[in-house]
Amino acid sequence: MTDANATILERAAETAARATPAPVAKRVRALSDRAVAWLFIAPTMVLLLAINIFPLIWAIQLSFTNYRANRPNEPVRNVGLQNYERILTDSDTWLAMQATAHFVFWTIVLQTLIGFSLAYLIDRKFRGHAFWTTVILVPMMLSPAVVGNFWRFLYEPQIGLFTYIVSFFSGIPPSDIAMLSSVKLAPWAIIIVDTWMWTPYVMLICLAGLRSIPDYIYEAAEVDRASPWRQFWSITLPMALPFIMLAVLFRGIENFKMFDMVNLLTGGGPGSTTEVASITLKREAFEKWRTGFSSAFAIILFVAVFGLANIYVKVLNKVKSR
């Protein structure tokens, strides 16, 4: 900082101090550093408690009751672990968990493979790579509501562009390509859209990983006459791995609670084929109004995601420390 700038700042501080009413200034001066720190943190803490911690504790409490939000006049009864028992022994819950697992697994596999490949290509810094990076990033900048609606039209069996292209190349009549109505195709229809939208995000994180590898390591490898293939397996992939794992973590958590896109594309159908856990949860909470039951379901999902994410972070830290 130059002397001139320092003088300007000092003067500004002096003016501010003079403008502070004397009693306030006196009281603030009387506070310890720790108290001032708490004073600054307090609003955030209050907000966090009000919108995160309190609802969580309330949901835990409700999960042991038969409370229904649409029956305000009925007495609330404690049902112990009955809600948890019902959920864990309900075959429909497990079907929803299977649908979620299928969706999470395949979206992560595809997004990681394609995202890393794209990042690897973009990292070559070819002519116009900045432009292509921007183009690739466009899908993730769109609203999921817009993406869901517009892919629904693309998938239309009679007028959809996607259907037309598939029909053109495969020779199958468009009316037979019912992406959202077919039990076999609907889960893949959602995976395709999610992959289209979120691969750029994975690419971006992988690109950061690739760009963080110092050039001198490659130069040393060249001196040792390591082949490009060997360089990829021994330098690029291990050093980018923590970033890839981070992308997998973010996408995994996000897709485990996926709701908007599935709701817009299939609403969980046909039948319950694409009914992921969050759709089931919404139905229980806001359509059947089983508030206690749905709170228990939400807690189970929260514990599952939290537990898995914790294990994963530990693995991630081990990989980083290697």
Next chain:
Amino acid sequence: MNRITKTAFGLASGLLATTALSNVAAAEDLTLCWAAWDPANALVELSKDFTKETGIGMKFEFVPWTNYADRFLNELNSKGKLCDLIIGDSQWIGGSAENGHYVKLNDFFDKEGIKMSDFVDATVVGYSQWPKNTPNYWSLPAFGDVVGWTYRKDWFANPDIQKAFKEKYGRGLAVPATFAELKDIAEFFQKREIDGKTVYGASIYTERGSEGVTMGVMDVLYSFGFKYENPDKPYEMDGFVNSDKSVAGLEFYKALYDCCTPPGASNSYMGEGIDAFKSGQVALHMNFAFTWPGLQKDESVGGDKVGFFANPKGPDGEQFAQLGGQGISVVAYSDKQDAALKYIKWFATADVQKKWWSLGGFSCLKAVVEDPGFAASQPYAQTFLDSMAIVKDFWAEPSYASLLQASQKRFHDYVVAGQGTAKEALDGLVKDWTEVFEDDGKM
């Protein structure tokens, strides 16, 4: 006072006066909540007369059907004051009565001389009474509705098509008298080339999210012999919901979906059905009667090209149809209940009901629908009368939402996704519904 101060004072006073006046106006306005659809526009038009007569302004809160139940049930459950009057779905009556959302109207009806016997019986039971078949009224029947069918009259009258149909089925192509005949017709039209365009058999309800597939399936199941419960022992469902006749009805619905619907029609309800018919895709179209005035007026498929018929008979000659429609109620949390009751009194008069019908609202007043000129007043009027005479409705219990979601899942899983058998779907439904009633302490 300098000029700037004077200007500021003037502006502030003006703003204060405007706000105060708008509040005075707002205090006298009533807000009516309903679904966003064609009849709602007719009601806006009709309600202008109420404002002229009483000086009470009307505001409207219309929500699309897909969010209608969520939005307004949330509003009622949270004891919100948004709606002074609400036209709530028939199945809400149990919950709204028991949870105190609606004002009970018996005393008001007695005082004002409004007789429920003046309204079509099925609509009184369906929209107003809770418990059913008891003289406890929570709504005034406002909009009669029922599931029926529209068909392409011009295609049915086409000599070439008539000939081809007769060759294949040995009978003339006419409005179906039974569901079996309906399926024959739908199969006949499926993927047929008409005027250089591929058309399909029928548009039926398959929607998963709200109530679509249940309304469609129940509409067919009733005529196949489905019963909700043992008539002698309430809530005993085993052997009634999942009877052989019900299984046959559900299998029929799935067969109709598999053979004869347009591609991709796996999540189709009222709007999608209208689109399919208006775009000339289908020969037959299942939908609520409220769609008929719009289809009749449609430039490309309306007029002489469209015909209407009531649900055909089932295998044993039984003939029923799914009730739709709603009653109008006063919201118990409203601060303007007196004005809201004035509106109901006005709405119940014969002249208003006649105008309601002329604007496209399906009146439930006997004086209107039993008028000698009614049947001929619109091409669909007779079909409406025939259909309203055979209605049945879904559960209207306080737990209707849970009961509905269970049937939505079971029916969609079987009909659209082809999972399991019809028997398994209905057995599962008995299990789900039993669980709901057990939770409610009714079993």
